[in-house]
Amino acid sequence: MKRKKIYIAYTGGTIGMKQSSRGYIPAEGYLTETVKNNAEFTREEMPLFDIHEYCPLIDSSDMSPLHWQMIADDIQEKYQQYDGFVVLHGTDTMAYTASALSFMFENLTKPVIVTGSQIPLSQLRSDGQVNLLNAMYLAANYPIAEVSLFFNNKLFRGNRATKAHADGFDAFASPNLQPLAQSGINIQLKEGKLSPYVDQALQITPVVQQPIGILYLYPGISIEIINNVISSNIKALILLSFGVGNAPQQGEFLAALKAASERGVVIINLTQCIQGQVNMGGYATGNALLNSGVLSGFDMTLEACIAKLHYLFSQKLEIETVRHLMQDNLRGELTR
Numbered sequence: 001m002k003r004k005k006i007y008i009a010y011t012g013g014t015i016g017m018k019q020s021s022r023g024y025i026p027a028e029g030y031l032t033e034t035v036k037n038n039a040e041f042t043r044e045e046m047p048l049f050d051i052h053e054y055c056p057l058i059d060s061s062d063m064s065p066l067h068w069q070m071i072a073d074d075i076q077e078k079y080q081q082y083d084g085f086v087v088l089h090g091t092d093t094m095a096y097t098a099s100a101l102s103f104m105f106e107n108l109t110k111p112v113i114v115t116g117s118q119i120p121l122s123q124l125r126s127d128g129q130v131n132l133l134n135a136m137y138l139a140a141n142y143p144i145a146e147v148s149l150f151f152n153n154k155l156f157r158g159n160r161a162t163k164a165h166a167d168g169f170d171a172f173a174s175p176n177l178q179p180l181a182q183s184g185i186n187i188q189l190k191e192g193k194l195s196p197y198v199d200q201a202l203q204i205t206p207v208v209q210q211p212i213g214i215l216y217l218y219p220g221i222s223i224e225i226i227n228n229v230i231s232s233n234i235k236a237l238i239l240l241s242f243g244v245g246n247a248p249q250q251g252e253f254l255a256a257l258k259a260a261s262e263r264g265v266v267i268i269n270l271t272q273c274i275q276g277q278v279n280m281g282g283y284a285t286g287n288a289l290l291n292s293g294v295l296s297g298f299d300m301t302l303e304a305c306i307a308k309l310h311y312l313f314s315q316k317l318e319i320e321t322v323r324h325l326m327q328d329n330l331r332g333e334l335t336r
């Protein structure tokens with residue numbers, strides 16, 4: 001059988017970093033050299049691959065919607081030449097990029113897997129080899145045609161993943177959707193569906209950075225702080241609320257939300273809880289938000305919500321359409 005061919009885009013991140021006096025930094029050519037010198041990657045059972053290193057390579061804390069666009073354009077350009085795509089990325093904002101790509105791509109018929117590592121590939125005890133080998137192997141043999149994130153033997157839906165551990169190998173979780181696949185002695189497909197390769201034109205929706213405010217509620221938050229966030233020049237506000245979507249029933253706070261919603265700010269309610277979803281019908285404290293024009297974000301991750309807002313506001317859509325689509329399941333990012 002003809003060997004599959006995988007395109008690897010190295011954007012930066014720990015997996016290809018080198019130690020410096022200032023801590024880890026991405027180094028040009030270093031990832032490619034390390035992979036080429038590792039016989040595991042060129043075994044017969046592995047797909048053929050090309051690595052393209054971005055210039056400049058960045059720590060993912062420096063990622064912005066501009067970079068998401070670069071990655072999407074790059075994959076679109078190479079789309080016909082490869083069977084699958086692996087994006088090597090820093091872990092810090094990996095879930096944001098995976099979420100953004102999931103919205104930007106339409107008619108995806110090939111796998112796009114985002115991965116990276118917590119220890120550089122060239123170092124002792126690196127998790128980079130397992131992550132990259134598995135991502136390449138899955139992209140070639142388990143073509144789940146969506147944007148996913150592989151880490152520590154689990155393949156997650158990209159827009160459901162969140163960084164959950166700062167320094168452990170189990171750095172990602174998908175609290176509201178089981179992994180698409182689990183890699184053990186065997187690879188087990190759980191939620192993921194293999195799709196046949198159909199040649200269909202890949203569509204990309206360009207994304208540009210949008211002004212989005214985030215308000216993390218806490219006991220004792222003052223109306224001045226709330227007003228500062230709400231009155232700034234934002235198109236959307238993500239309200240990180242308590243439990244199933246509850247907030248203080250303070251009149252001034254609710255009035256500020258209502259006024260913002262009436263002037264066109266899209267307000268999305270997400271829970272501060274790691275797992276579960278918003279239900280503003282559950283308590284009077286949540287219901288008051290609903291009556292102030294706040295929309296449910298259901299069980300979306302913060303990363304998916306931010307990426308979705310960037311994606312929708314980058315298109316010329318009516319505010320009501322944005323509000324409607326924010327509550328619709330577009331790419332498997334929410335359960336309702």
Ligand SMILES: NC(=O)C[C@H](N)C(=O)O
Pocket residue numbers: 012013014015058059060061089090091092093116117118119
């Ligand atoms: N493990 C990592 O990749 C962390 C790094 N700071 C990054 O996100 O680029």
